[in-house]
Amino acid sequence: MTDTLRHPPAPRPVTGSAVRFEKIRHRFGATTVIDTLDLTIEGGELVALLGPSGCGKSTLLRILAGLQPQTGGTVTIGGEPVDGLSPRQRGVGIVFQNYALFPHMRVLANVAYGLEANGMKRAAAERRAMTMLERVRMDAFATRHPRELSGGQQQRVALARTLAVEPRILLLDEPFAALDKSLRLDMQIEIRRLQRELNITTIMVTHDQEEAMSMADRVAVLHQGRLEQFAAPTDLYDRPATPFVAGFVGTANLLAARLVVRGEQLAARIGEHGWLALARPACDPGVRAGLARLDAAAQRDVGIPVLLAVRPEQWEARDAASAPDASDERLTATVQLVLPLGPTLLTEASLGDALPIKLTAPRGAGGACRAGDRIVLRIRPDATIRIFAAPAAG
Numbered sequence: 001m002t003d004t005l006r007h008p009p010a011p012r013p014v015t016g017s018a019v020r021f022e023k024i025r026h027r028f029g030a031t032t033v034i035d036t037l038d039l040t041i042e043g044g045e046l047v048a049l050l051g052p053s054g055c056g057k058s059t060l061l062r063i064l065a066g067l068q069p070q071t072g073g074t075v076t077i078g079g080e081p082v083d084g085l086s087p088r089q090r091g092v093g094i095v096f097q098n099y100a101l102f103p104h105m106r107v108l109a110n111v112a113y114g115l116e117a118n119g120m121k122r123a124a125a126e127r128r129a130m131t132m133l134e135r136v137r138m139d140a141f142a143t144r145h146p147r148e149l150s151g152g153q154q155q156r157v158a159l160a161r162t163l164a165v166e167p168r169i170l171l172l173d174e175p176f177a178a179l180d181k182s183l184r185l186d187m188q189i190e191i192r193r194l195q196r197e198l199n200i201t202t203i204m205v206t207h208d209q210e211e212a213m214s215m216a217d218r219v220a221v222l223h224q225g226r227l228e229q230f231a232a233p234t235d236l237y238d239r240p241a242t243p244f245v246a247g248f249v250g251t252a253n254l255l256a257a258r259l260v261v262r263g264e265q266l267a268a269r270i271g272e273h274g275w276l277a278l279a280r281p282a283c284d285p286g287v288r289a290g291l292a293r294l295d296a297a298a299q300r301d302v303g304i305p306v307l308l309a310v311r312p313e314q315w316e317a318r319d320a321a322s323a324p325d326a327s328d329e330r331l332t333a334t335v336q337l338v339l340p341l342g343p344t345l346l347t348e349a350s351l352g353d354a355l356p357i358k359l360t361a362p363r364g365a366g367g368a369c370r371a372g373d374r375i376v377l378r379i380r381p382d383a384t385i386r387i388f389a390a391p392a393a394g
């Protein structure tokens, strides 16, 4: 083994863009798993790769780590292409969901292992390992064996072992998936604290949108091997770029509708069920272009096929019996289910054919209703509604 491999250069802190995926493609056999993906991650960021199971998150992480050579495209770390370099040469440390520690080694030896493998003398390696164990608050367990630790404690040791060799980039693949809920929260806080302290660029894979939203500086939403959106958590929620993001991040009611102009205002016809006035529409460029093209008569009569994404908290519901009957700009639905969820009340209401509409309101805000009640739905006047072009038929 050459000297540089035994003693990899001390990792330089990464500044500027830490990781860049350029036109990354990956196929397993005939199946395309990553499809021409571009993504740039800045130094010191914690980025979550979020998406449903099977969308290609782990594959992307393994490509970055050097564990899986990609079919096409280039990965750069700290501005330098790393294609063809081993994981160690890339300065990348990875923690998996079930990162098996060496069962026959005590905690301290587990953490010191990578340092000794890099050529560090045992005494020095153990001193450094102890420092890392202090960092993850596991120094009191240094002489235990992994089987004498809880899952969360084992995961902290795995983290200490990965961080001990000072990777430039920390990769976490569903690191909390095997932990129960309260432990998961502790670990999430712990990782966030460490990540800030060490200012280490971190990429975390998760299918749990709450975890991504609460931990990450920015979230990359993947769907079927494509990047749907890369943005800060609040931007994803407030300005989803696609119907998929609207539905996957938080809850959204996706309603097929026809966009029309009624008077001076935009409104949406929801099939035969009624109308919604849209005071604050946020239309896709495609929808805006469609609106500009159609003449007034066509807009009124036919409308533009769209998909509305309405958050549960963006609805306003009133009892149909007490609602003034005047305008036909109303959408009437039948309550199916009312669930008290802590401080909020979740109501599911049916329009008949489509999926039930979900709406939430603070509990005790009045207007509580029961299954079978008829209610009138409106969009809250202050709510901005995302309007997407309807997917092409077929």
Ligand SMILES: Nc1ncnc2c1ncn2[C@@H]1O[C@H](COP(=O)(O)OP(=O)(O)O)[C@@H](O)[C@H]1O
Pocket (backbone or CB within 6 Å): 028, 033, 051, 052, 053, 054, 055, 056, 057, 058, 059, 060
């Ligand atoms: N070694 C492999 N050989 C063949 N197919 C694979 C292999 N690894 C993953 N896949 C497939 O690639 C797709 C993406 O997998 P993966 O990146 O593990 O998804 P995720 O981590 O988002 O759940 C899945 O359809 C999976 O079945």
Ligand SMILES: [Mg+2]
Pocket (backbone or CB within 6 Å): 057, 058, 059, 205
């Ligand atoms: Mg995975």
